[in-house]
Amino acid sequence: MSTDQCFGLQRQVTLPGPLALDGGGSLAAVDVGYETYGTLNQDASNAILICHALTGDQHVASVHPVTGKPGWWERMIGPGKPVDPARDFIICANVLGSCMGSSGPASINPDTEKPWGMAFPVITIRDMVRAQAMLLDHLGIRTLKAAVGGSMGGMQVLSWAANYPERVRSAVVIASTARHSAQNIAFHEVGRQAIMADPNWAGGDYYDGDTPSAGLAVARMAAHITYLSEAGLTAKFGRKLQARPDGTAGAKTFGFDADFQIESYLRHQGISFVDRFDANAYLYITRAMDYFDLAEEHGGRLADAFRGAATRFCVVSFDTDWLYPTTESRAIVHALNAAGARVSFVELSSPFGHDAFLLDAPEMNRVVDGFLRAGE
Secondary structure (H helix, E strand, O other): OOEEEEEOOEEEEEEEEEEEOOOOOEEEEEEEEEEEEOOOOOOOOOEEEEEOOOOOOOOOOOOOOOOOOOOOOOOOEOOOOOEOOOOOEEEEEOOOOOOOOOOOOOOEEOOOOEEOHHHOOOOOHHHHHHHHHHHHHHHOOOOEOEEEEEOHHHHHHHHHHHHOHHHEOEEEEEOOOOEOOHHHHHHHHHHHHHHHHOHHHHHHOOOOOOOOHHHHHHHHHHHHHHOOOHHHHHHHOOOOEOOOOOOOOOOOOOOOOOOEHHHHHHHHHHHHHOOOOOHHHHHHHHHHHHHOEHHHHOOOOHHHHOOOOOOEEEEEEEOOOOOOOHHHHHHHHHHHHHOOOEEEEEEEOOOOHHHHHHOOOHHHHHHHHHHHHHOO
16 A cells, blocks of 8 residues: 655655566665645646656755755746646656655665665666656546656656657657767766765765765766856856955966856855755666667657657757757657657747756747647
8 A cells, every 4th residue: 555645735655566667677666756736626637747857856846845945947837827736736756766755776775774775776767757657546647638847857758758648648848858869978977977986975875974975066067067058158157257255356366276157156056966966866867868768769760659649749949958959859859740740849049058948938938838728
């Protein structure tokens, strides 16, 4: 029997398994941390699943319990916004392998009563989606009004549409891709090696001691660069020098302190990240993203992933996103066209690079709002 602990809108449930995994193993039971907003209607037809990105979590439109910061997509979700709890029942689940209430390397292995660490099985995006499907079954939701996600969240949405087409009426894929490129895998490997080179990593068995915070901070710094654009970095930081701690104007120290504002910014991003994220979870989730190749999962032809699907699609890209550039979105659209699927596509202009989908983007909100309303 599953257990369901409710704390306002924050929930955690233990779902009975087994959950078969792409890597060949299975989990006997699966913990899922999730949040809901709004009310499920009588025929359970108004459910929208929000899929989060690599370093996101279920706190999509509510204050984060660790950082105290607002939800990561409050610009998209809320009263009068494209995804509105007044008309929709909104679910956002922490992905399998993460560290905010869902089963992952930091959770307890029932066989040892200690954290899984690196004994946790390697997972895939499709495994994450299978766990979400189990959650929806638990909630009594057979069909989603829509699945919506950006970046890794978009990968999950595509996997939902490919593997559970009868359960998704509409799919919104923002700043995403159908497979990870060699460049993306390379950036992830730099981050993983930074974590594993930290002496506190201890082969992943660090939960009773010091955490590999230095390695995780460097991994976050390297990844964060890919979320930005050169134009955005230049406009915000350029080569501006960082003011000194005593309040004096910035000056070169002729050392290796944070002389430039961009250095200080990246260090802050790294330091703040380690307070809310688990290093092993970072290893597992980045590996799941690297393994993602939707065409490979469907015989090597991306169109075959969507053939016969009745799902409506909306694909959005940003012109300064070099992590998942518009060419990746166009490849998805071409495959959807070849499969005979209904698809809308737009490339939006923004100076903010990949992070544009998380920032103030009124045009994106209008596109998503119009698309979701057209499907009602």
